[in-house]
Amino acid sequence: MALRVLVSDDLSQEGLSVLRKAEGLAVDVKVGLPPADLVAIIGDYDALAVRSATKVTAQVFEAAKRLKVVGRAGVGVDNIDLAAASRRGVVVMNAPGGSAVTVAEHTLAMMFALARQIPAATASVKSGKWEKKKFASGHELSGKTLGVVGTGNIGSVVVDRAHGLKMKVLAYDPYVSAEGAARMGIELVSLEDLLRRADFVTLHVPLTDATRNLIGEKQLGLMKPGAFLVNCARGGLIDEAALAKALAAGKLGGAAFDVFATEPPAADHPLFAQPNFVCTPHLGASTEEAQAAVALAVCEQLADYLLHGNVRNAVNVPSVSRELIELLGPFLTLGERLGALVGQLAAEHMTEFRVTVAGAISQQPRRPIALAALRGLLSHAAEAGQVNDVNAPAIAAERGIQLVEERSDQARDFASLVTVTARGPKGETTATGTVFGREPRLLRLDEFEVESAAEGVLLVLRNEDVPGVIGQIGETIGTAGLNIARMALSRRTARKEALAILNLDSPAPAEVLEKLRALPPIRDVHQVQL
Numbered sequence: 001m002a003l004r005v006l007v008s009d010d011l012s013q014e015g016l017s018v019l020r021k022a023e024g025l026a027v028d029v030k031v032g033l034p035p036a037d038l039v040a041i042i043g044d045y046d047a048l049a050v051r052s053a054t055k056v057t058a059q060v061f062e063a064a065k066r067l068k069v070v071g072r073a074g075v076g077v078d079n080i081d082l083a084a085a086s087r088r089g090v091v092v093m094n095a096p097g098g099s100a101v102t103v104a105e106h107t108l109a110m111m112f113a114l115a116r117q118i119p120a121a122t123a124s125v126k127s128g129k130w131e132k133k134k135f136a137s138g139h140e141l142s143g144k145t146l147g148v149v150g151t152g153n154i155g156s157v158v159v160d161r162a163h164g165l166k167m168k169v170l171a172y173d174p175y176v177s178a179e180g181a182a183r184m185g186i187e188l189v190s191l192e193d194l195l196r197r198a199d200f201v202t203l204h205v206p207l208t209d210a211t212r213n214l215i216g217e218k219q220l221g222l223m224k225p226g227a228f229l230v231n232c233a234r235g236g237l238i239d240e241a242a243l244a245k246a247l248a249a250g251k252l253g254g255a256a257f258d259v260f261a262t263e264p265p266a267a268d269h270p271l272f273a274q275p276n277f278v279c280t281p282h283l284g285a286s287t288e289e290a291q292a293a294v295a296l297a298v299c300e301q302l303a304d305y306l307l308h309g310n311v312r313n314a315v316n317v318p319s320v321s322r323e324l325i326e327l328l329g330p331f332l333t334l335g336e337r338l339g340a341l342v343g344q345l346a347a348e349h350m351t352e353f354r355v356t357v358a359g360a361i362s363q364q365p366r367r368p369i370a371l372a373a374l375r376g377l378l379s380h381a382a383e384a385g386q387v388n389d390v391n392a393p394a395i396a397a398e399r400g401i402q403l404v405e406e407r408s409d410q411a412r413d414f415a416s417l418v419t420v421t422a423r424g425p426k427g428e429t430t431a432t433g434t435v436f437g438r439e440p441r442l443l444r445l446d447e448f449e450v451e452s453a454a455e456g457v458l459l460v461l462r463n464e465d466v467p468g469v470i471g472q473i474g475e476t477i478g479t480a481g482l483n484i485a486r487m488a489l490s491r492r493t494a495r496k497e498a499l500a501i502l503n504l505d506s507p508a509p510a511e512v513l514e515k516l517r518a519l520p521p522i523r524d525v526h527q528v529q530l
């Protein structure tokens with residue numbers, strides 16, 4: 001009997017014909033079903049293909065007794081209840097990458113629109129004016145410096161096209177290896193450097209804790225007078241009020257947004273009052289070609305999974321059996337936390353990530369622990385849920401990071417140990433931990449023996465080993481009204497260096513971190529979320 005596929009959103013013909021032509025599949029297209037109708041019929045289907053309109057809720061999964069797979073023609077899976085899908089053992093797939101060229105072209109369109117004031121000139125001509133003088137001060141892109149923030153799927157296409165336009169390209173992306181940068185032909189610089197030197201700045205990063213308001217008043221202040229800023233990535237990356245002020249003050253040449261912190265933005269949004277502000281209503285991925293490409297990709301993936309069992313671009317599949325999860329459980333959490341710790345301390349331009357399991361745990365399959373550690377490492381630079389055990393190795397490979405898995409019989413005085421080491425051009429960062437009861441514990445960070453709970457918010461401080469430092473740290477944190485749950489200290493007397501790890505009840509704001517950095521004995525401060 002044929003496997004039944006329900007297509008409940010508008011998918012391109014190219015995609016549908018892949019499903020229709022596949023022997024062994026029977027396809028029904030029912031677009032715009034009310035939620036109750038979807039629940040009523042989903043029990044008859046083995047697969048569901050959607051875009052963003054269909055809401056695949058827990059209720060739908062409850063009723064979906066035969067369902068094996070849901071395919072999303074696009075990237076975001078906000079309309080699918082992933083936890084409910086996993087509970088029912090349904091694989092959810094998306095189609096990342098299909099719209100990279102489209103979004104990159106939209107970015108270039110924004111740059112041209114800004115440089116030649118096309119929207120304002122159009123409005124002027126249509127209103128019956130012929131203001132040649134007013135709009136005569138355009139700019140060429142050729143020969144200008146473009147600063148690309150984030151060089152993943154989309155950023156790398158922007159880089160490629162910008163080279164064709166004879167622009168000089170600078171990029172800021174701490175997770176790209178030197179080799180990856182060389183392949184793209186870009187100069188990697190710090191964000192500050194990029195902002196100071198670029199004539200055009202364009203953002204292509206995910207929205208994470210690290211990138212929210214990445215461009216605020218201070219960063220806008222670093223930009224060249226008359227420079228242009230483009231955001232076709234995510235609303236919330238730029239402080240919109242600060243940008244409106246900078247534009248009003250004539251500091252920048254202009255700015256263009258495809259995305260806003262709140263969508264749709266309010267009619268009296270302060271940016272709308274600025275004549276050199278250009279915008280589109282989140283159209284970055286909306287071309288016929290991109291829609292066709294993502295529909296085609298997801299339909300091919302669905303057919304491949306249903307007919308041959310091949311899983312591609314799954315966003316929720318556990319790669320470990322339930323029995324193994326029970327056995328390894330706390331060590332998977334430990335691996336993930338150690339990966340996340342090292343990722344936030346020293347992931348810059350990393351080339352190798354080594355995961356070593358030692359002692360009793362090394363007798364078990366080590367791959368799941370290595371994958372959990374890699375997922376932890378990569379997750380803080382991605383949006384929640386985007387990195388999983390299935391796609392983590394491919395993301396690492398794209399970024400030029402080699403995953404090395406090792407085992408050892410030697411676990412010092414412990415039953416089992418997990419060690420993760422990140423290697424990059426600036427050296428190595430390494431963390432070792434174990435499980436006490438079921439709790440993941442950090443035992444060593446680089447050359448420091450330090451016992452600390454590997455959970456929640458951690459402040460990692462390195463300081464000169466002189467008297468009074470702990471008092472100064474405690475006072476700075478206490479004055480800010482932050483609660484220290486635990487504190488672990490370690491020192492290397494020979495090097496007069498000490499390490500303090502503080503578990504905080506809540507994250508310290510940026511100004512508190514700055515105050516700590518300003519204390520004379522402090523060498524560096526990192527805040528880490530595990």
Ligand code: NAD
Pocket residue numbers: 075097099103149150151152153154155172173174175176204205206207210211232233234258259282283284285286381382
């Ligand atoms: P990607 O994951 O392929 O690339 C993101 C890049 O950002 C990676 O190279 C990563 O290393 C880098 N990065 C992560 N954190 C960073 C940080 N703190 N500083 C600097 N770089 C950092 O993603 P993508 O597919 O290229 O998408 C880029 C953005 O475009 C995302 O925000 C995505 O949501 C958005 N997007 C927008 C539209 C639209 O309609 N306008 C469509 C698709 C994607």
